[in-house]
Amino acid sequence: MINIRRLTKTFFPNTPNEVQALRGIDLDIPEGCFAGIIGTNGSGKSTLLNAVAGTFEPDQGRILIDQQDITNWAEYRRASLIGRVFQNPFAGTAADMTIAENVVMAMRRGCSRGLGLALRRSVRDEIADRIRSLKMGLEDRLDNPIGTLSGGQRQALTLLMATWLRPRLLLLDEHTAALDPKSAAQVAELTLEIIRREKLTALMVTHSMQQAVQLPEHIIMMHKGQIVRQFGGQEKARVRVPDLLAAFDHVRRREQLDPAVAEILGRQYV
Ligand SMILES: Nc1ncnc2c1ncn2[C@@H]1O[C@H](COP(=O)(O)OP(=O)(O)O)[C@@H](O)[C@H]1O
Ligand SMILES: [Mg+2]
Structure with missing residues (x-):
């Protein structure tokens, strides 16, 4: 359950470049809800996700996850609760490391022991099993550098890694926008599959109206730093x-x- 209260953020305040990116956002996302965010360019969609993830401190307002006020938590501390996938398929993974090494890093988020120990047989089997569920044949390429994968394969893996530890909240920021149409459709389908299977609470920014209609169960429309309209329940089902x-x-x-x-x-x- 996510509660956002009166959240505001102004960039470059009191200068000619002042931008009121968030102007009093109130939002409640119930446990297990998959919500989509749409809006014109610059309407504050990414800023809202960044504020929730702790990339910066908001000027005003509160953010609660499971009734816990995380507004003043540092970004790294929130990472234990939040999984993220960005638009750029190269952002979420280390190109020179193998698939297995990247996954183990995601599995061990917040732990300090070395990689070698973690790459035991049973762990490799678990990794292979989960990667097989992507249906991309990557389970046979665990020791290949992740940089050898296509953008779509990489984004699918990033999604798997971001959800590996079943985060309390999954944040997706136009995570299919940089992919070719076929890969975008594949990653979109995978997104829905993982969110449903793991019963995740998720916020997905999308530039695609089609995707907004097809994937989430709730739609939030933003404009100029405000939420101007929401579609939920029966209305969302029909929209x-x-x-x-x-x-x-x-x-x-x-x-x-x-x-x-x-x-x-x-x-x-x-
Ligand atoms: N780090 C930043 N520094 C200064 N201005 C920013 C920053 N991030 C976003 N903005 C500005 O805030 C507004 C909202 O941006 P953003 O949230 O990225 O929009 P969206 O994701 O909806 O396209 C835009 O005018 C943008 O230029
Ligand atoms: Mg954006």
């Missing part, structure tokens, strides 16, 4: 891409409208 595009249009129209005119026209414009 299609044109509905999301219409909702964006509505937000833009509302933005252009004089507040006094909006008031005259009725509540749906406010």
Whole structure:
């Protein structure tokens, strides 16, 4: 369960470059919910994920995971609760290390013992088993450097590693956006499979309306640092891409409208 209260973040405050990236975000994500975040470029999607992951301190507001206030926790400490996958397939893994070594590092997050000890037979078997579930034939390439894999294979492995220890929260930031369409579809499918199997609570930023409709069970729409619309439950089940595009249009129209005119026209414009 994630609770976000009145979260704000302004970059370069009191300068000509000031950007109000988050303007009072309130959000509750129930245990086991897979939520998608959509929004125009620069609407604060990545900033919201970064604030939750602890990349920087917010100016105001609180972040709670399982009723525990983590707002002042350092990023490394939150990493014990949070798994992350970024857009860049090269970001989550060490290219010169083998598949097995990369996985063992993910398995041993927060532990200090050496890699050699960890690469015991039983551990190799466990790694091979889990990697087999990716259905990419990588279980036969455990000792190959991860740099020899395609972007899609690498992103699938990063996803597996980020969820290996079953994090309390999984954060995905456009993690299929840099892949070719076939790999993107494969990684998207794998994402849904892992989140369902492990019953994870997840927040996924996506640029793809199609993906937003197909994968998560809840949709959060952001605009200019605020959450402007959410689709949940039955409404989410029914929503299609044109509905999301219409909702964006509505937000833009509302933005252009004089507040006094909006008031005259009725509540749906406010
Ligand atoms: N580290 C940063 N320093 C300065 N400005 C930033 C930083 N991160 C994001 N921003 C700005 O904050 C706004 C929101 O950015 P971001 O959260 O990355 O948007 P999105 O992910 O929705 O495209 C943008 O105007 C962006 O330029
Ligand atoms: Mg972003």
